[in-house]
């Protein structure tokens with residue numbers, strides 16, 4: 001028998017309906033929330049973090065978890081909320097900033113209207129969590145701001161139980177222009193993305209101590225790694241968004257990592273500048289995949305004696321049309 005109850009993750013934030021499903025003898029409880037989707041919480045984590053009597057989660061943490069759950073890609077399988085998942089999410093995940101929320105709202109409205117051919121008569125209960133809004137009030141004021149900027153149009157607004165509800169939401173022509181730019185990744189977010197093997201004892205410190213500072217000093221761009229935005233696999237779709245909105249991508253091919261090749265290909269498909277790098281011994285001995293053999297590859301060495309930083313910066317500045325240093 002399914003039991004209707006308040007969602008242990010988003011609780012009262014979005015007014016979502018949630019069902020508790022039987023899990024027959026397993027030490028997890030299975031939930032289906034209209035906003036967070038399909039997830040299970042282990043007995044240990046529920047007792048220590050989610051039990052209503054001891055719950056210490058803040059509304060911001062609930063909103064961040066709800067955002068991650070409802071935007072994950074593999075929705076058929078329930079997400080298992082165990083100790084590792086929770087500590088990863090609580091330590092590394094923050095809600096998107098208001099600019100990113102606004103872009104996501106325009107994407108959402110554009111997708112919905114394109115799919116149905118008509119304005120969104122009543123916003124879906126998932127809408128605020130999908131864009132990463134911290135609460136309902138902040139969500140509705142964001143929509144009001146977008147309407148004030150003539151990016152969206154709102155048919156009517158009603159105040160109900162202290163909340164504003166917007167109806168018949170659509171994009172304006174200006175909003176559709178912005179939507180197209182967003183879809184094509186043409187909105188500059190002022191950072192570069194590095195695609196690489198995770199947790200390599202030589203590459204990790206090399207990226208932190210050499211590549212990131214060199215890129216910042218030589219171009220003014222911050223270089224972002226998936227680790228900086230959360231653990232891959234938990235927020236797999238956030239990686240795509242990070243690449244789509246990046247100014248450029250640096251792909252390290254030292255380990256023949258299929259993920260790094262995929263991310264580079266995704267970025268090339270979007271028309272982003274992609275710069276390949278590879279450890280010198282590996283490159284001299286094995287080269288990289290033949291599909292990248294025509295691309296410029298900047299080689300690096302942990303001993304730092306191969307002019308890597310200078311060549312990387314010169315390549316990046318050429319790709320980004322930044323004038324040479326005077």
Ligand SMILES: [Zn+2]
Nearest residue numbers: 007010033036
């Ligand atoms: Zn929920």
